[in-house]
Amino acid sequence: MAPHCDTEQMMQVAEGTELPDVWRQRSAVKVGIAFHGRNMLTLPFEEPHLMCESRFGANYPREGAPESLEKEEHSLHAADSSNSDMRDAEDDISDREEEEEEDEREGDQDDDMLPKKRGPRKKRSGKPESDRSKVRRHEANTRERSRMHGLNDALESLRKVVPCYSKTQKLSKIETLRLAKNYIWALSETLSAGKRPDLLAFVQTLCKGLSQPTTNLVAGCLQLNARNFLTDHNGEVMFSGRSPYDAMYSYPASDVNTPPGHSGSTLDSSAKPFRHYSYNGAYEPYYENPSPEGGSPHFDGQLSPPMNFNGIFSLKHDDPPDYGKGSHYGMRYCSAPGRAALAHNSMYRVSPEGRFPYDLHVRSQSFPAQGEVNGSFHN
DNA sequence: TAGGCCATCTGGTCCT
DNA sequence: AGGACCAGATGGCCTA
Numbered sequence: 350m351a352p353h354c355d356t357e358q359m360m361q362v363a364e365g366t367e368l369p370d371v372w373r374q375r376s377a378v379k380v381g382i383a384f385h386g387r388n389m390l391t392l393p394f395e396e397p398h399l400m401c402e403s404r405f406g407a408n409y410p411r412e413g414a415p416e417s418l419e420k421e422e423h424s425l426h427a428a429d430s431s432n433s434d435m436r437d438a439e440d441d442i443s444d445r446e447e448e449e450e451e452d453e454r455e456g457d458q459d460d461d462m463l464p465k466k467r468g469p470r471k472k473r474s475g476k477p478e479s480d481r482s483k484v485r486r487h488e489a490n491t492r493e494r495s496r497m498h499g500l501n502d503a504l505e506s507l508r509k510v511v512p513c514y515s516k517t518q519k520l521s522k523i524e525t526l527r528l529a530k531n532y533i534w535a536l537s538e539t540l541s542a543g544k545r546p547d548l549l550a551f552v553q554t555l556c557k558g559l560s561q562p563t564t565n566l567v568a569g570c571l572q573l574n575a576r577n578f579l580t581d582h583n584g585e586v587m588f589s590g591r592s593p594y595d596a597m598y599s600y601p602a603s604d605v606n607t608p609p610g611h612s613g614s615t616l617d618s619s620a621k622p623f624r625h626y627s628y629n630g631a632y633e634p635y636y637e638n639p640s641p642e643g644g645s646p647h648f649d650g651q652l653s654p655p656m657n658f659n660g661i662f663s664l665k666h667d668d669p670p671d672y673g674k675g676s677h678y679g680m681r682y683c684s685a686p687g688r689a690a691l692a693h694n695s696m697y698r699v700s701p702e703g704r705f706p707y708d709l710h711v712r713s714q715s716f717p718a719q720g721e722v723n724g725s726f727h728n
Numbered sequence: 729t730a731g732g733c734c735a736t737c738t739g740g741t742c743c744t
Numbered sequence: 745a746g747g748a749c750c751a752g753a754t755g756g757c758c759t760a
Contacts, residue, residue, distance in 0.1 A: 485746085490737060492747070497735075521733065734757085741750080 512555060513570035524563045531555045 504522055508514050511529045520528060535554040539546040556564045 486738080494736070496748075738753080743748080
């Protein structure tokens with residue numbers, strides 16, 4: 350018997366045995382997980398009160414009809430799913446059994462008399478083994494679901510340690526991985542260079558190969574002009590042709606406090622047409638490999654960035670309830686460009702005014718007061 | 729409506 | 745035998 354906790358209903362939602370899909374989706378909406386207005390079906394792992402030891406694995410409730418069968422029914426009755434939602438569990442089980450029998454009569458070949466491909470249509474054997482196989486299949490589904498939840502949980506943790514984490518605008522999985530790879534690469538190159546990095550190159554590396562929406566998000570978090578970091582279809586960074594500092598900051602230098610987007614410069618239609626940005630400029634000196642994304646034909650053979658400081662990288666976040674413990678060193682995000690939070694020992698200096706929005710620290714380095722966090726990174 | 733993204737189910741494969 | 749892992753298939757939701 351699974352231990353009871355307050356998440357019993359949530360577990361039933363996850364199990365899909367008693368609540369229809371629309372209810373599950375509403376549960377996901379309730380926890381506020383969305384990306385560009387699209388609600389995900391992700392469970393709220395970030396919320397400790399929703400996490401109990403019965404969350405995963407064998408502690409999932411396994412009584413009740415298999416959700417796989419419910420899904421089959423759901424697809425078969427998609428037209429009147431609202432009516433099926435009103436059925437009680439007993440009727441559901443009865444209907445599922447009937448549909449199972451129909452499936453069994455359909456045989457093991459598709460329309461072209463070819464072996465079945467992978468997919469939801471199940472091959473079933475005799476009745477005695479069918480019951481057992483159903484149970485095993487059900488348990489395997491539960492494990493697989495838990496495994497994927499764990500994978501998503503890890504991905505969510507990754508989202509929190511790459512720049513531009515946002516609970517309301519989540520990066521997609523693939524974009525999270527790309528940004529994380531770029532981030533590791535950029536940090537590694539910075540450390541291996543052993544000197545003050547080129548900031549434009551750093552941000553360009555971050556945005557390398559990212560989609561335009563993600564580039565916009567990263568640039569928005571950094572309060573930069575995303576147009577200067579867009580990549581073309583080959584993954585090469587497009588550059589507007591302006592000076593690096595102008596490219597970094599779309600707003601006029603005399604208007605530091607003007608948020609991007611308010612000045613209108615970000616969308617300035619009079620901007621020069623893009624031209625292909627050459628890394629022979631500020632980028633090249635700090636990056637022996639010009640790109641983490643295959644801009645160099647040799648990159649595929651060197652997928653791992655060079656490791657520095659024994660490979661230790663960690664991020665320092667203020668008030669990080671679930672991932673910040675133990676992170677005593679690393680990158681600290683400042684709350685806004687131009688703030689005095691840029692420490693003297695910061696490796697990052699974008700301009701004499703110190704307008705780069707974050708600074709980097711490595712182990713053994715001291716860092717200033719931690720009362721400031723970059724809200725633009727982690728909102 | 730097409731395409732992107734996602735969760736889920738499913739069967740195959742590998743390993744213990 | 746059973747679990748972990750993987751990838752294909754499917755359907756839902758959302759945006760352009």
